[in-house]
Amino acid sequence: MARAKEFNEEEVLDKAVDLFWYKGYNGISAQEIVDGLGLSRSSLYDTYGDKRTLFIKALKRYRIRETGAMITLLDNAQDVFSIIKDIFKTSGRDSLVDKLGMGCFMVNSRIELAAHDAEIAEIISESRAAMEDGFLRAVERGQMSGQISQKQSARALASFLVNNLWGLKTYGKADPEKSVIDDTVNIILAVLKP
Known part of the structure; x- marks a missing residue:
């Protein structure tokens, strides 16, 4: 009889997101994953498969957790300008306080892997x-x-917003200057104002 799992799969996936987000796919070893998730190798592989499969599941989890949450905010916003302003101000603030320089997991993954892995490229494009x-x-x-x-x-404004949001996240990886972030966010908001 198989043993019951003694861990929450979604909590473990959240930890995997953070590990891959911080270290990247190629920057983390299987042992670091096992240690970071607090699972045995057999539990990890039985539940999530190999490293690549775990990475793909983590990427999809991030899409639900982060991208999905932002889309929900946008869809429910009565004051559209204010919610977009909040998204960009928060992103800018996060870039300044993120001393680890993690940026955006999707953008990082696109830069690191998308050119060499069609499945990962498709997840990021979606x-x-x-x-x-x-x-x-x-x-x-x-x-x-x-x-x-x-x-x-x-459509042009929506594309502009995504490109700038991803740009802010990328800039945030390299010791960003507050004045540059503030200026960028202010210009984005000026473009949106009627």
Whole structure:
């Protein structure tokens, strides 16, 4: 009879997200994963498969946890401009206080692996598309209510927002300057103002 699992699979996946986010796929050994997750090798491999499979599950978990949460905020926002402002201000603040320079797990993974792994590239592309669609829906609502400028198409603004959000996260990996982040966020918000 098989032993019952004595761990929460989603909590372990959250830990895996953090490990891969901090170290990258190629920067972490199997032993570091086992130690970081607090599981035996057999439990790890029986539940999650090999390192690549665990990484893919962690990437999908991040997409649900981080990207999904942001999309929910955008979809539920009454004041679209304010929620977009909050997203960018929070991202900028996080870049300044993140002394580990972790940036964004999706962006990091795209840079490290997407050119060599079609499945990972597809997961990241789907995540980016979902994020852009979330911004698109919010911008469309904001344009209809007069909260967001109509000088550019909603699609162009949504793409602009995702590119700038990912850019801020990337810049945040390398000892960012507060003035650069503040200026960037202020310019983004100025583009959105009606």
